[in-house]
Amino acid sequence: MTRIVILLGVLLSLISKSQAQVGVYSASGSWVHVKIKPKLSAASTRLLTDDFSDNHNRWRIGQRGAYLFDLYQNSYRVRKQATESQSTAFSYIPMPPAINLNKVDTFMVQVDLAGPSGIIPDAGLLLGVKDSLNYCHFRINNKNQVSVKYVINGLSYTIYMRGDYVPAGIPLSATKNTLTVRKKGDQIHFYLNGREIPTSPYQFRQYQGNGIGFVSTTDGTTFRNLTVSAGATSR
Numbered sequence: 001m002t003r004i005v006i007l008l009g010v011l012l013s014l015i016s017k018s019q020a021q022v023g024v025y026s027a028s029g030s031w032v033h034v035k036i037k038p039k040l041s042a043a044s045t046r047l048l049t050d051d052f053s054d055n056h057n058r059w060r061i062g063q064r065g066a067y068l069f070d071l072y073q074n075s076y077r078v079r080k081q082a083t084e085s086q087s088t089a090f091s092y093i094p095m096p097p098a099i100n101l102n103k104v105d106t107f108m109v110q111v112d113l114a115g116p117s118g119i120i121p122d123a124g125l126l127l128g129v130k131d132s133l134n135y136c137h138f139r140i141n142n143k144n145q146v147s148v149k150y151v152i153n154g155l156s157y158t159i160y161m162r163g164d165y166v167p168a169g170i171p172l173s174a175t176k177n178t179l180t181v182r183k184k185g186d187q188i189h190f191y192l193n194g195r196e197i198p199t200s201p202y203q204f205r206q207y208q209g210n211g212i213g214f215v216s217t218t219d220g221t222t223f224r225n226l227t228v229s230a231g232a233t234s235r
Helices: 004-022
Strands: 046-051 062-064 067-071 075-082 089-095 106-114 122-129 136-142 145-152 177-184 187-192 211-216 222-230
Touching: 067 089, 075 089, 075 211, 089 122, 106 122, 106 211, 122 177, 136 177, 136 211, 145 187, 211 222
Parallel strands: none
Antiparallel strands: 046 222, 062 067, 067 075, 075 222, 089 211, 106 177, 106 222, 122 136, 122 211, 136 145, 177 187
């Protein structure tokens, strides 16, 4: 009887030890320890998307100054109501608190834009918008040029970003162009149709605000497939 009790004790001890092991049991009979990389939690990647099938993100709709803003065939459309106007269409939305472009390690903002009847529009993305006098833009025009500009209190911060139009170095399309901005650590990169523009990257500097939006001076410009994603919060 004593021998049976001892054997049971040994077996229970072996089972307890085997359950405490962390790893994968191999065919050779020895434990192989593996270091499992933790999965990125859902909270680490925040996402905002818009296919413009409805106005759940509350974009400006209706006439404002010389421009009319509306949703049209799964796009956000800008139409000029006064053809002689030299003003610029400007529309933006505040980002949700979970996506603060100034406080994340990485972010990506991307949108497709097109002009009417195969025209390359003078249009682009707005980032870090506080108001119409404080923002950053990434913009193209029909001369195959690109502009990256940082505006503070209505003045271009040229010592940081040049601001004027320069050769894009990348062919623009008469049907659709994709503008992408990515922050990686302390640098911010600008891509046109999947290729980084010649003046990029720049050292990232804090934006004045946390809005994103669009800018255009071309009648009939449309914006589609907006995506914003943000990584872990910076410390």
